[in-house]
Amino acid sequence: VCFIPDGLDCSISFVSHVLGKVCVHGRQKEILGVLVPHLTDLTKSDCIWQRICWRLVECVPDRWMEAVVLGFVQRAPGADVLSRLLGNLVVKNRKAQFVVTQKMLLLQYGHTTAVLQNLLGYLSLDSLRRTLLLRVLQELLETWSSSSAVKHSPAEQQLYISKAILICLSHLKEPEIESCRQELLTSMMEGVKCHLDSSLTQLRRLGMVVAESISSKINTEGPVLKFEYEEDDETRELKSLLVQTPPFCVVPSLPDDDRSEKAGAALPLVPESSEKPHTAAPAMPDEELDAELDSDDDLTPYDMSEDKELKIKTPVYIRDCIEVLTGSRAEDVDKWEATVKALESLVRKNPAATREVSVELAKILLHLEEKTCIEGFVELRQRAQVAILTTDPIPVAKYLTSQFYSLNYSLRQRMDILDVLVLAAQELSCPKFHGKTKHSGAQKPCIQLLPGSDSSKDWRRIVDERIKSKTRRFDMGRSHVELASCPNEFNSVAGHFFFPLIQHFDRPLTTFDLLGEDHLVLGRLVHTLAILMYLAVNTVAVTAMGKALLEFVWALRFHTDSYVRQGLLSCISSLLLSVPTDRILADMTEELLETQSWLGDVMEKDPDGDCRRLALQNLLLMENLKKKLEAVPS
Amino acid sequence: MALPPPDPQFVLRGTSAAVHTLHFSCGGPERDIPLLFSGSENGFIHVWNLKTRRVDTALDGHGRKSVYCVETMGGKDRLLSQGRDQRICLWDLAEGRTSVTDSVFTEHVGFCRCSLLKVAQGRWLMAMAARSLEEVQILELPSKTSVCTLKPEVGAKLGMPMCLKLWQLNCDSQPVLLAGYEDGSVVLWNVSMGKALSQLICHQEPVMSLDFDTEKAKGISGSSEKVLSIWSLNEQQNLQVYKTHELVNAGISDITIRPDKKILATAGWDHRIRIFGWKKLKPLAVLDYHTATVHCVSFSDHSNPQQRLLAAGSKDQRISVWSIYAQT
Numbered sequence: 001v002c003f004i005p006d007g008l009d010c011s012i013s014f015v016s017h018v019l020g021k022v023c024v025h026g027r028q029k030e031i032l033g034v035l036v037p038h039l040t041d042l043t044k045s046d047c048i049w050q051r052i053c054w055r056l057v058e059c060v061p062d063r064w065m066e067a068v069v070l071g072f073v074q075r076a077p078g079a080d081v082l083s084r085l086l087g088n089l090v091v092k093n094r095k096a097q098f099v100v101t102q103k104m105l106l107l108q109y110g111h112t113t114a115v116l117q118n119l120l121g122y123l124s125l126d127s128l129r130r131t132l133l134l135r136v137l138q139e140l141l142e143t144w145s146s147s148s149a150v151k152h153s154p155a156e157q158q159l160y161i162s163k164a165i166l167i168c169l170s171h172l173k174e175p176e177i178e179s180c181r182q183e184l185l186t187s188m189m190e191g192v193k194c195h196l197d198s199s200l201t202q203l204r205r206l207g208m209v210v211a212e213s214i215s216s217k218i219n220t221e222g223p224v225l226k227f228e229y230e231e232d233d234e235t236r237e238l239k240s241l242l243v244q245t246p247p248f249c250v251v252p253s254l255p256d257d258d259r260s261e262k263a264g265a266a267l268p269l270v271p272e273s274s275e276k277p278h279t280a281a282p283a284m285p286d287e288e289l290d291a292e293l294d295s296d297d298d299l300t301p302y303d304m305s306e307d308k309e310l311k312i313k314t315p316v317y318i319r320d321c322i323e324v325l326t327g328s329r330a331e332d333v334d335k336w337e338a339t340v341k342a343l344e345s346l347v348r349k350n351p352a353a354t355r356e357v358s359v360e361l362a363k364i365l366l367h368l369e370e371k372t373c374i375e376g377f378v379e380l381r382q383r384a385q386v387a388i389l390t391t392d393p394i395p396v397a398k399y400l401t402s403q404f405y406s407l408n409y410s411l412r413q414r415m416d417i418l419d420v421l422v423l424a425a426q427e428l429s430c431p432k433f434h435g436k437t438k439h440s441g442a443q444k445p446c447i448q449l450l451p452g453s454d455s456s457k458d459w460r461r462i463v464d465e466r467i468k469s470k471t472r473r474f475d476m477g478r479s480h481v482e483l484a485s486c487p488n489e490f491n492s493v494a495g496h497f498f499f500p501l502i503q504h505f506d507r508p509l510t511t512f513d514l515l516g517e518d519h520l521v522l523g524r525l526v527h528t529l530a531i532l533m534y535l536a537v538n539t540v541a542v543t544a545m546g547k548a549l550l551e552f553v554w555a556l557r558f559h560t561d562s563y564v565r566q567g568l569l570s571c572i573s574s575l576l577l578s579v580p581t582d583r584i585l586a587d588m589t590e591e592l593l594e595t596q597s598w599l600g601d602v603m604e605k606d607p608d609g610d611c612r613r614l615a616l617q618n619l620l621l622m623e624n625l626k627k628k629l630e631a632v633p634s
Numbered sequence: 635m636a637l638p639p640p641d642p643q644f645v646l647r648g649t650s651a652a653v654h655t656l657h658f659s660c661g662g663p664e665r666d667i668p669l670l671f672s673g674s675e676n677g678f679i680h681v682w683n684l685k686t687r688r689v690d691t692a693l694d695g696h697g698r699k700s701v702y703c704v705e706t707m708g709g710k711d712r713l714l715s716q717g718r719d720q721r722i723c724l725w726d727l728a729e730g731r732t733s734v735t736d737s738v739f740t741e742h743v744g745f746c747r748c749s750l751l752k753v754a755q756g757r758w759l760m761a762m763a764a765r766s767l768e769e770v771q772i773l774e775l776p777s778k779t780s781v782c783t784l785k786p787e788v789g790a791k792l793g794m795p796m797c798l799k800l801w802q803l804n805c806d807s808q809p810v811l812l813a814g815y816e817d818g819s820v821v822l823w824n825v826s827m828g829k830a831l832s833q834l835i836c837h838q839e840p841v842m843s844l845d846f847d848t849e850k851a852k853g854i855s856g857s858s859e860k861v862l863s864i865w866s867l868n869e870q871q872n873l874q875v876y877k878t879h880e881l882v883n884a885g886i887s888d889i890t891i892r893p894d895k896k897i898l899a900t901a902g903w904d905h906r907i908r909i910f911g912w913k914k915l916k917p918l919a920v921l922d923y924h925t926a927t928v929h930c931v932s933f934s935d936h937s938n939p940q941q942r943l944l945a946a947g948s949k950d951q952r953i954s955v956w957s958i959y960a961q962t
Binding site for chain 1: 636637638639640882883896897904905906911916917918919920922959
C-alpha cells in the first residue's frame with residue numbers, strides 16, 4: 001500500500017478500516033512490517049504526515065483497535081517513534097487506553113523488554129500522557145505488593161511486572177516522585193514483605209531488586225535500602241532498566257525466561273591478583289660486604305633444634321573429644337578448635353568407640369555453637385554429624401528424627417537435621433570406590449543458606465538420566481567398567497530414616513507448625529523425603545515407603561507454596577523410579593490412577609513453571625511404566 | 635655440637651597477675667641495690683630487689699587497672715608508669731616514699747606504650763598516644779606542656795599508633811619519633827615541625843613493637859605475623875627495608891636491643907624468647923621457659939658487663955631472669 005502525498009484533505013477512514021480488519025485477522029506482522037517503517041520515515045519531520053498517521057489510527061473501529069495498537073507498540077522501533085505514530089491516541093480513545101495501560105501491562109506478560117520500553121516511554125513523552133504513566137505505576141505497584149499475587153502468579157509474570165515498575169521509575173521526574181513518595185514507600189514496604197516471605201529464590205531476589213530501586217529513587221539523600229543477594233544476569237538486567245538509554249538506540253530484546261540457565265549461576269568473579277603492597281623501596285642487597293669485623297662471630301648460637309612450630313595437641317580418643325566439647329573452661333579454646341577440626345576423622349577411624357557414645361555425640365553436635373571463629377565451622381560440624389550417623393545409623397537416626405519434631409529448636413537446626421540425614425543416606429546407599437562416594441547427589445555437603453531450589457534442578461537432571469537409561473537401546477555401546485558390588489548399607493536403616501520423619505507432620509507444636517507458618521521447613525522436609533525415597537531403591541522397605549509417601553503426597557497436594565508442590569512432585573518421581581514396577585502395579589494401582597489425574601491437572605493449571613514440568617515428567621514416567629507392562633508378554 | 639639453651643638464672647614469682655612491662659634500674663653506684671620494676675595486670679607495680687630476689691615495695695596507683703609501661707626518669711627515685719586507667723603517673727620513690735607526684739590524663743584507651751627521651755637536665759619529652767584515634771601527642775615533662783600533636787594526613791588510614799620510640803641522634807639534634815601503626819607501617823616524624831618525614835609499610839598486620847639503633851640508623855619491628863622486619867634510615871631520612879626474617883611461630887609482643895647493640899631479644903606469643911645477633915640477625919638462642927605468652931623483655935643497664943641480665947615477663951605471672959651472652 002503506498003501513499004500519494006498530495007496534501008489534500010482526504011478521508012482515510014477507509015484505510016483505517018482495512019488496517020483494522022487485517023490486524024484483527026492476525027496479519028499484523030505483514031502489514032505493519034511494511035507500514036511502520038514507511039510511516040516512521042514520513043513522519044520524521046513532516047507534521048502533516050504525523051497528523052495523517054494519527055487520524056489513521058484514530059479512525060480504526062473500536063472492535064479492531066486492540067489488534068492495531070498492539071501491533072504498533074510491538075513494531076515501533078522506539079518510544080519516540082511510537083509517540084509520533086500514535087500521538088495522543090491513548091488519551092482520546094478509551095479502548096486504546098485500556099489496551100495500553102491495563103491489558104498489556106497487567107493482563108499479559110509475554111512481551112519483551114523492548115516492547116515495555118516502547119510502551120512506557122511513549123506514555124512519558126507527552127505531558128497529557130504522563131498522568132497515565134503515574135496511574136500505571138500505581139496499579140503496577142498495587143499488584144507487585146499484593147501478597148496473593150506474589151503467591152499465585154507465575155514467576156514470569158512477576159518478572160514482567162517488576163521490569164515495568166523499574167522502567168516507569170526511570171521515566172519519572174523529581175516533582176512527580178515527590179507527589180507520590182508516600183504511596184511509593186507504603187507499597188515498597190508491603191511488597192518487600194510479601195516477596196521475602198516466598199520460598200522461591202527468584203521471587204525473593206526480584207523483590208529485593210525492585211525495593212532497592214524504589215528506595216534509591218525516593219531517598220536521593222540519606223541512606224538507601226541495600227540487600228545482599230547474588231548478582232546474576234537477571235538482576236543486572238533489571239538494574240540496567242533503571243537508567244534510560246538515549247532515544248535513538250534500539251534496545252535489543254533480551255531473553256526473559258532463562259530461569260533454567262540462571263538459577264544459582266553467578267558469573268565467576270575475576271580473581272584479583274592480591275599483590276601485597278610490600279616495601280616502599282627495594283631491599284638493600286644482602287651481599288653488601290661488611291668491612292668491619294663481624295663481632296657477631298664471637299657469639300656462638302645455642303642449640304635451637306627444639307624450636308618447632310607450636311602445635312596444639314589434638315585429642316586422640318573420642319571420649320576426650322566429648323570432654324573438650326562440653327567443657328566450659330575459657331582457656332581451652334585452642335583445644336576446642338583442634339577437636340572440632342579433628343572430630344570427623346576420629347569418628348571414622350574408631351567406629352567401635354563411636355558406637356558406644358554415638359547418641360551423646362550427636363546431641364552435643366546438634367547443640368554445638370561456634371565458640372571461636374573457625375573457618376568452615378558449619379561444614380566441619382555437619383561432616384562430623386554425618387560421620388556419626390553413618391557409623392551408628394539406627395540409634396542416631398532415631399535421636400535426630402525425634403528431635404526434628406521436638407520443641408525449642410530453631411528452624412535452622414531442624415533443617416540441619418534434614419541435611420545430615422540426607423547426606424548420611426547418600427553415603428550409606430552408594431557403593432564405595434576407594435572410600436569415596438560417587439553419587440551425582442541431590443545435595444552437596446555445603447552450607448545451604450537458601451532453601452535448596454537447587455535440589456529441584458538436580459532432580460530434573462537425575463530423572464532425565466534415569467529416563468534415558470530406561471529407554472531401549474539397540475546398540476550395546478562400549479562395555480562399561482563393572483562396579484565392585486558390596487552390600488547396601490542403607491537397606492537396614494532406610495525405614496529408620498524415613499518413617500519417623502513422615503509420621504508427625506500434621507501434629508503442630510507450640511513453636512513449630514509444619515502445616516502453618518513453617519512451610520519453608522515443610523518444603524525442605526518434602527524434598528528430603530523425595531531424596532530418601534530415591535536412595536531407597538533396592539531396599540526391602542521401599543514398597544512400604546512408597547505407599548506411605550503416596551498417602552503423604554495426596555494429603556498435601558493442594559498446598560499453596562510452590563516450593564512444597566515441587567517437592568511433592570519430586571516425591572512422585574522418586575517413587576516411580578525406586579519402587580519396583582511389579583510392586584507398584586500390585587499394591588498401588590488405584591492410588592496411581594488418581595495421582596495421574598491430579599498430575600494432569602497440575603500440568604495444565606499450576607501457575608509455577610517448574611511444577612508443570614515436573615508433572616509432565618511424572619506423566620511420562622507413568623507412560624513408560626504402562627508401556628513396559630504392555631511389552632511384557634502376559 | 636651446640637650447647638642446649640641455658641636455664642634462667644632465677645625466676646621471680648609473686649605478682650599474682652600477668653606481667654606486662656619490665657624495667658631495670660641497676661646502673662647506680664656499686665652499693666646501690668639493683669632493682670627491677672614490673673607492671674602487672676592487677677594494677678600493681680612491683681619493685682624487685684635483685685639481691686634478695688623479693689619484692690621490696692608494691693605501688694598501687696592505677697586503680698587496679700593493668701599497668702603496661704614503666705620507665706625510670708634519671709635514676710630509681712623517679713618512676714613513670716602508664717596504665718589502662720588512661721593515666722600516666724609520675725612517682726617519687728626517694729627515701730622510701732611511694733607517692734604519686736603528678737599524673738597526666740591521656741584519655742587513651744589502647745595499649746600503646748609511651749616513650750621517654752631526656753633532652754636536657756631535668757627535662758624530658760614524652761610521646762604518647764592521645765585520645766583521637768590516629769594521633770600521637772608529645773608532652774614535655776615535668777611541665778606537662780604540649781609540644782606538638784602528630785596527626786597523619788586525612789585518609790592515611792594508619793589506624794591506632796601501636797608503639798613509639800623517641801630518639802635523637804645526639805644532644806644537639808632534633809628529636810624524632812618512630813611510630814608503628816595498626817596498618818603495619820612505621821612512620822618517622824619530625825617532632826619540632828610536627829610533620830612526617832617518611833613512611834614505610836613493614837608488615838601486613840599491626841606493628842606490635844619496635845626498637846631502633848641510633849648509631850647504625852637501623853631498626854627492627856615485630857608484628858602479629860611471622861615476620862620480623864629490619865629497616866634502615868638513610869641520609870635523606872627515608873626509611874627502607876633492609877631485610878626480613880621469618881619466624882617459626884607467629885606473634886611478637888616486644889622487641890628490645892641490648893644497650894651494647896650486640897644482641898636483641900624478642901618476646902613471642904609462642905611462649906618463647908628469642909635472641910638474635912643484631913649485626914646480621916643471626917638466630918642465637920631460643921629460651922623456652924614460660925608456659926604462656928611472653929609480654930615483655932628487657933635488658934639490664936648494669937655498668938659491669940658481666941652482670942648484665944635479661945628479664946622476661948609473661949602471662950603465666952612469672953618473670954624469668956637470664957644471664958646470656960654476658961661475657962662478650
